[in-house]
Amino acid sequence: MTVQAATESGDPALAGAGPAGPPKIRALGAERVFGRGAKAVHALGPLDLTVGEGEFVCVVGPSGCGKSTFLRIVAGLTRPTGGRVEVRAGSPNPAAMIFQDYGIYPWKTVEANVRFGLDVRGVPRGEARARARAWLERMGLAEFAHAYPRQLSGGMRQRVSIARALAVEPEILLMDEPFAALDAQLRTILQDELLAICQAERRTVLFVTHSLEEAIVLGDRVVVMSARPGRILAERVPPFPRPRSAEVRESAEFAAFRGELWALLRGEVEAENLARGGPGATPGAQSGEGSSRGAPRPGGAADQAAAPATQPAPEPAAGPAAPKGA
Ligand SMILES: Nc1ncnc2c1ncn2[C@@H]1O[C@H](COP(=O)(O)OP(=O)(O)OP(=O)(O)O)[C@@H](O)[C@H]1O
Ligand SMILES: [Mg+2]
Numbered sequence: 001m002t003v004q005a006a007t008e009s010g011d012p013a014l015a016g017a018g019p020a021g022p023p024k025i026r027a028l029g030a031e032r033v034f035g036r037g038a039k040a041v042h043a044l045g046p047l048d049l050t051v052g053e054g055e056f057v058c059v060v061g062p063s064g065c066g067k068s069t070f071l072r073i074v075a076g077l078t079r080p081t082g083g084r085v086e087v088r089a090g091s092p093n094p095a096a097m098i099f100q101d102y103g104i105y106p107w108k109t110v111e112a113n114v115r116f117g118l119d120v121r122g123v124p125r126g127e128a129r130a131r132a133r134a135w136l137e138r139m140g141l142a143e144f145a146h147a148y149p150r151q152l153s154g155g156m157r158q159r160v161s162i163a164r165a166l167a168v169e170p171e172i173l174l175m176d177e178p179f180a181a182l183d184a185q186l187r188t189i190l191q192d193e194l195l196a197i198c199q200a201e202r203r204t205v206l207f208v209t210h211s212l213e214e215a216i217v218l219g220d221r222v223v224v225m226s227a228r229p230g231r232i233l234a235e236r237v238p239p240f241p242r243p244r245s246a247e248v249r250e251s252a253e254f255a256a257f258r259g260e261l262w263a264l265l266r267g268e269v270e271a272e273n274l275a276r277g278g279p280g281a282t283p284g285a286q287s288g289e290g291s292s293r294g295a296p297r298p299g300g301a302a303d304q305a306a307a308p309a310t311q312p313a314p315e316p317a318a319g320p321a322a323p324k325g326a
Pocket of ligand 2: 176
């Protein structure tokens with residue numbers, strides 16, 4: 001029933017994960033139930049998942065199956081009500097989260113937003129400013145350092161939120177549909193940028209998306225979740241070597257792999273749609289893209305906006321603070 005952080009010195013619970021080394025994240029029968037009694041919602045699990053250090057794992061699944069809930073558990077924002085999630089941390093704040101709705105502060109300048117995570121970690125002002133500037137440069141936002149979020153396009157705001165998460169150099173990057181609101185062109189550009197960054201710096205990434213294409217382009221592994229309560233249905237390794245770029249999507253092999261994933265997911269999306277009184281799979285879903293948007297999403301955008309991406313606050317009702325990096 002705990003979210004636990006183990007130190008690099010070795011927690012026996014995290015040992016013995018095979019030749020790739022001990023896992024960075026391990027979920028063991030993780031479950032989350034919201035509410036009590038007749039109104040209880042079994043949102044997640046039991047879910048078992050292991051993510052190795054430096055691995056980029058993409059998670060796909062029907063709307064409402066508990067993907068965001070799982071990410072929030074890993075981030076220490078929400079507690080599991082059953083099972084456990086272990087995070088092997090080498091620093092006090094190992095994870096940074098990028099939210100679908102950006103989660104940036106409208107009253108702070110672009111630079112102050114990017115510096116935020118560094119400020120709360122006590123990085124000296126001069127160094128924090130230099131690191132924020134370097135990431136803004138990298139994201140093509142240098143000239144907007146003193147602008148406010150309302151002066152930026154949606155894509156630029158998302159870049160600010162990515163820069164803010166990356167600026168703290170997190171061991172683990174948790175990304176919840178970060179590109180969902182962007183147009184196709186910008187999405188491809190940011191996918192390429194993210195690939196380049198992660199391939200150069202080997203970060204551990206857990207990336208939730210509704211796009212099978214995105215999952216295949218980005219992931220070392222694609223994890224398919226069932227309809228709520230979300231469990232792991234299958235895991236597949238995209239047959240495309242790294243370094244990889246978004247161009248792999250042009251190949252016939254890519255289409256075949258996407259078809260395989262969609263075959264796994266389709267029944268779950270249909271089950272989810274039927275459960276909420278809708279038709280079977282939507283036309284968008286059949287392509288595996290944007291498969292099942294529009295379901296009720298408590299715990300989604302508004303909820304996420306309340307928590308700064310790089311300084312997650314455990315939910316008050318969750319009991320003692322998650323011992324991240326303890
Ligand atoms: N704070 C909450 N209180 C009550 N129920 C919640 C809460 N957060 C999530 N839920 C419920 O838990 C289930 C899983 O929600 P979650 O947001 O994790 O799904 P998801 O897989 O991320 O969906 P989507 O793909 O639409 O973003 C849903 O049924 C949702 O209504
Ligand atoms: Mg979600």
